[in-house]
Amino acid sequence: MDIETCIKKLGYVGVLDFATVDEDGAPQVRNISAIHYEGTTLYFLTARGKSFAHQLKRDGRVQILGYTRYKETIRLSGRAVEVSAEEQLKWRNVLYQEQPYLENVYPGETKNIDTMFMLKDYTVEYFCLSTRPITREYFAVGNVEPIRKGYYISESCIGCGTCQTVCPQSCIEEGSPFHIRENHCLQCGNCFENCPVEAIRRY
Ligand code: SF4
Ligand code: SF4
Numbered sequence: 001m002d003i004e005t006c007i008k009k010l011g012y013v014g015v016l017d018f019a020t021v022d023e024d025g026a027p028q029v030r031n032i033s034a035i036h037y038e039g040t041t042l043y044f045l046t047a048r049g050k051s052f053a054h055q056l057k058r059d060g061r062v063q064i065l066g067y068t069r070y071k072e073t074i075r076l077s078g079r080a081v082e083v084s085a086e087e088q089l090k091w092r093n094v095l096y097q098e099q100p101y102l103e104n105v106y107p108g109e110t111k112n113i114d115t116m117f118m119l120k121d122y123t124v125e126y127f128c129l130s131t132r133p134i135t136r137e138y139f140a141v142g143n144v145e146p147i148r149k150g151y152y153i154s155e156s157c158i159g160c161g162t163c164q165t166v167c168p169q170s171c172i173e174e175g176s177p178f179h180i181r182e183n184h185c186l187q188c189g190n191c192f193e194n195c196p197v198e199a200i201r202r203y
Pocket of ligand 2: 180
């Protein structure tokens with residue numbers, strides 16, 4: 001898997017879940033289909049009066065989630081910014097050409113209430129449940145810190161092998177210390193809970 005393929009897959013999914021944080025710190029999620037993909041940059045549209053636009057302007061954090069028919073989850077996390085006034089019309093026109101149904105939603109001059117946001121710096125989590133073992137990959141696009149999640153085995157490992165026997169994906173290798181193949185790890189925590197010497201740590 002690579003980032004370009006992940007983005008293409010999101011395009012095929014079409015309607016994605018966009019989560020933001022409201023003024024009370026509560027999660028808010030909605031479906032968005034008005035998205036234009038320009039390389040790895042996403043341009044998306046909403047109306048200036050919507051809570052979605054207010055949350056994006058106030059906080060900016062957004063998570064975008066798509067799920068394919070092949071049991072692949074693709075999650076983007078980053079900060080969206082409103083497109084500059086000079087570029088608004090350009091990207092709005094591109095989007096309306098790609099998705100003519102928008103003219104039905106905002107006909108004529110009413111589309112002037114629209115505003116475009118873009119996401120160009122973000123992390124990507126790719127997670128596929130249709131392989132055995134499962135597949136997990138992370139990507140960083142633009143100016144963001146890479147993701148570190150899940151579990152690793154520390155030098156405190158005594159090599160008893162218990163973690164291997166309880167791992168549902170058989171993704172722990174022998175060694176000194178034992179080693180988790182993180183690209184195949186569910187991050188379920190079963191090894192963590194069963195290690196007799198607490199050698200397994202969360203990142
Ligand atoms: S259960 Fe703990 S001590 Fe035993 S092999 Fe696994 S990590 Fe090492
Ligand atoms: S977290 Fe779960 S899947 Fe990952 S190595 Fe531990 S037991 Fe296996």
